[in-house]
Amino acid sequence: MRERLVVIGGDAAGMSAASQARRRKGPDELEVVAFERGRRTSYSACGIPYWIAGDATGPDKLIARTPEKHRARDIDVRLGTEVVEIDRDRGRVRTRDVLGAEEWTGYDQLVIATGAVPKRPPIPGIDADGVYGVQILDDGEDIIEALDRRPLRDAVVVGGGYIGVEMAEALLRHGLRVTLVERSEQPMATLDPDMGRLVREAMECLGITVVTGAPVREVLTGADGRVRAVATDGGEYPADVVVLGLGVAPNTGLARDAGLPIGAHGGLLTDRAMRVRGEEAIWAGGDCVEVLNLVSGGMQHIPLGTHANKQGRVIGTNIGGGYATFPGVVGTAVSKVCDLEIARTGLKESQARAAGLQYVTAVIESTSRAGYYPGAAPMTVKAIAERQTGRLLGLQIVGREGAGKRVDIGAVALTAGMTVEQMTALDLGYAPPFSPVWDPVLVAARKVDGKVRADGPGV
DSSP, X not given: OOEEEEEEOOSHHHHHHHHHHHHHSOTTTEEEEEEESSSXXXXXXXXXXXXXXXXXXXXXXXXXXXXXXXXXXXEEEEETXXXXXXXXXXXXXXEEETTOOEEEEEOSEEEEOOOEEEOOOOOTTTTSBTEEOOSSHHHHHHHHHHHHHSOOOEEEEEOOSHHHXXXXXXXXXXXXXXXXXXXSSSSOTTSOHHHHHHXXXXXXHTTOEEEOSOOEEEEEEOTTSBEEEEEETTEEEEOSEEEEOOOEEEOOXXXXXXXXXXXXXXXXXXXXXXXXXXXXXXXXXXXXXXXXXXXXXXXXXXOOHHHHHHHHHHHHHHHTTOOOOOOOBOOOEEEEETTEEEEEEEOOHHHHHHTTOXXXXXXXXXXXXXXXXXXXOEEEEEEEEETTTOBEEEEEEEESTTSGGGHHHHHHHHHHTXXXXXXXXXXXOOOTTTOOSSOHHHHHHHHHHHHHHTTOOOO
């Protein structure tokens, strides 16, 4: 008897699960129905700032697989259809289309891939005309239309995380005067403050005004209802357009209403096979779940397309009769603002303290290539190691061309549970156009290893 797989959410995790299940089971064994409330499937939200900046064309170029391509592979994609209720007892979901019509659809296996929602603090004016989030391709279209519709002079970006700094660059390249407002002491709060300060200095050199320690109190509007300024405790900043880069939260209201387990960070809890804990036929993946941090041992919400695609593949493999697991993450991320590359993996200092770990740190200055080779660019590398054991806990890099992807060395070392002493012996590729004789990551590992050997004071 043919089973039915129902997928809620048509982006990375959901459609990866649907596609992988379809590869393993044909239409005579498995019916696959995917509900997507938007107009598109399998798109790259990470590419939106680069589309707005002009580095990529869109939105079509940001779509990995269209609904038509999924349908050609016998996946029944239903756009403009939102799942509004999960009935676990009867194994069915209630949907509502754009016209308001509702119906029930039964399932044998259910995948929840509802993603995340942008954080919008309850401050006056946050929903005013001219205030935009950056979450789906429609948001990108709205921002580009606003930039093209009439001359704009001032932009305020609220939030100094990855999306915030990327959007600050995009708006700067449109010729706007850009102010970035961040409530923390430095932008890029995923870095330690000393490394975040380097990001701030680089942004200010580009002409971006960076205001820190300044939570937004109100978005001020004019008589026409459009945004005119952003107000903080420290002052008002003029704005013809405001972009919110405050991060996202797991979109788990539907799952919560169904009584499914939700973690401390608001995400669904699953086992290593990505099956929702306590359930036999319900799976979840992507930005709506919490994952194990392999370094700290705690659960964490890390909304990245890389994880979503991997988790979807794991789910589809298991539903299709195979066996796969998602072991966890080490928290790797990389971004850029103009020619400044920003990367991190593992734990920053505050996270190490929260995990009850004692540690030592080292910061080094180096270059991306041999110093005598043309184009050698500076970079700063910070390494964090566990006191006494020397286990690598985290790595942060801020630098110019050739700096960011070096963080992958740290990601591999963290996944393997390597010590910083072991890292210093890594046989990395070397030639003057690519690296100094001692790669900057290994220099940082060697320096922090010296502190471990000396049994430094820790923190």
